[in-house]
Amino acid sequence: GESVGLHLPTLSVQEGDNSIINCAYSNSASDYFIWYKQESGKGPQFIIDIRSNMDKRQGQRVTVLLNKTVKHLSLQIAATQPGDSAVYFCAETLNSGGSNYKLTFGKGTLLTVNP
Amino acid sequence: GAVVSQHPSRVICKSGTSVKIECRSLDFQATTMFWYRQFPKQSLMLMATSNEGSKATYEQGVEKDKFLINHASLTLSTLTVTSAHPEDSSFYICSARRRVGGRWNSNQPQHFGDGTRLSIL
Numbered sequence: 001g002e003s004v005g006l007h008l009p010t011l012s013v014q015e016g017d018n019s020i021i022n023c024a025y026s027n028s029a030s031d032y033f034i035w036y037k038q039e040s041g042k043g044p045q046f047i048i049d050i051r052s053n054m055d056k057r058q059g060q061r062v063t064v065l066l067n068k069t070v071k072h073l074s075l076q077i078a079a080t081q082p083g084d085s086a087v088y089f090c091a092e093t094l095n096s097g098g099s100n101y102k103l104t105f106g107k108g109t110l111l112t113v114n115p
Numbered sequence: 116g117a118v119v120s121q122h123p124s125r126v127i128c129k130s131g132t133s134v135k136i137e138c139r140s141l142d143f144q145a146t147t148m149f150w151y152r153q154f155p156k157q158s159l160m161l162m163a164t165s166n167e168g169s170k171a172t173y174e175q176g177v178e179k180d181k182f183l184i185n186h187a188s189l190t191l192s193t194l195t196v197t198s199a200h201p202e203d204s205s206f207y208i209c210s211a212r213r214r215v216g217g218r219w220n221s222n223q224p225q226h227f228g229d230g231t232r233l234s235i236l
Contacts, residue, residue, distance in 0.1 A: 034224045043121070043208045043227035044159070051222055089158060095222065101147060101212055103225060105158045 012112045019080045021109045023073040023090035030092040034103070035064060035075045039086045047075070047088075077111075085113045118142050119211050121228025129236055130201060136194045136231045138209030144189040145211035149225060150182070153206045165192045189214060199235045207231045 013019050025033070031052035036044035048059045050066050050073075057064050063076040073090050087110050091103040118141040126134050138148055147166050151159040163184050165171040171184035181203075183195040192211075196203055210225035 032222055036227075041230070041232075043119075043210075043229045046117070046224050046226060049222070049224050101223075101225075102149070102161060102164060107158050 009107065010110045010112070012114060013080050015080060015082060015113055015115050017080055019075075019077040019084070019111060019113075021075045021077075021088050021090075021111065023075075023106050025071050025073060025090070025092050025106075027092060027094070027104070028068075028071060030094050030104075032093050032095050033064070033066060033073050034091045034093075035062075035073075036089045036091060037084075037086045038089060038108070044089060080111075080113050082113045082115055085111055087111070117213060117226040119209065119226045119228040121209050121231055123231060124229060125232045125234075127234045127236065128199065131198055132235075134196045134199055134233060136196075136207055136209070136233075138192045138194070138211065138228055140190045140211040140213075140226070143211075144214040145192075146189075146214040147212045148186055148192040149210045149212070150184060150192075150194050151208045151210065153208060153230070155206075159208060162194075196233065199233070201235045204233055204235045207233055 034049040035047040037047050038044045048062050048064050050057045050064045055066050061078045065074045087108045089108045090106045093101055093103050120139045120141050122137045149164055150162045152162050153159050161174050162177045163171045163173045165184050165186040167186050167189050173179045186192040208230040210227045212225050213223045
């Protein structure tokens with residue numbers, strides 16, 4: 001079946017730098033995408049989402065970019081802080097009644113922020 | 116808003132025991148709740164989808180008689196691992212999707228509990 005994947009399994013950055021986490025998805029029919037942050041021993045925490053009719057969405061220190069042409073999703077974190085260290089997952093879903101809004105998760109990227 | 120509580124956070128029990136995990140949406144009504152399993156350093160694997168008042172839909176390869184799901188209300192779903200064995204040891208996570216009416220119903224993220232670490236001896 002189709003799945004969501006990530007280019008980089010690990011990313012190490014210096015505190016204060018900007019981080020970019022990438023995600024490739026293969027289901028061109030997916031129309032809603034979400035980024036989650038998962039700290040060790042905890043459940044995923046919602047960060048930001050984007051619908052397929054948008055190509056950019058900004059939150060507090062985070063920006064998600066969607067390129068439907070190449071089926072690519074990215075999460076940008078500005079001024080990365082030690083508290084941002086976690087595993088980041090992208091997830092996709094197809095908003096139709098038949099899918100029951102199930103999410104397909106990517107493999108995850110471990111972000112390590114060095115002080 | 117959108118807080119999901121999962122209980123217990125950790126369970127250690129003997130082989131053959133049945134274990135019940137609760138998932139509650141604290142400040143919203145959940146149209147749908149989901150149960151996932153996660154192995155170390157791996158992604159989340161969907162086990163089943165639970166809609167209030169109806170039977171759960173299980174993913175391929177997940178034994179419904181092994182993993183019993185009950186979704187009795189719009190704020191509570193339970194997962195019971197029956198006759199648990201060491202191979203059932205894992206991190207189980209639930210999520211809930213907010214109930215929203217009308218045109219905004221489609222774009223609602225799942226909100227996750229903090230997981231239950233199940234260890235079967």
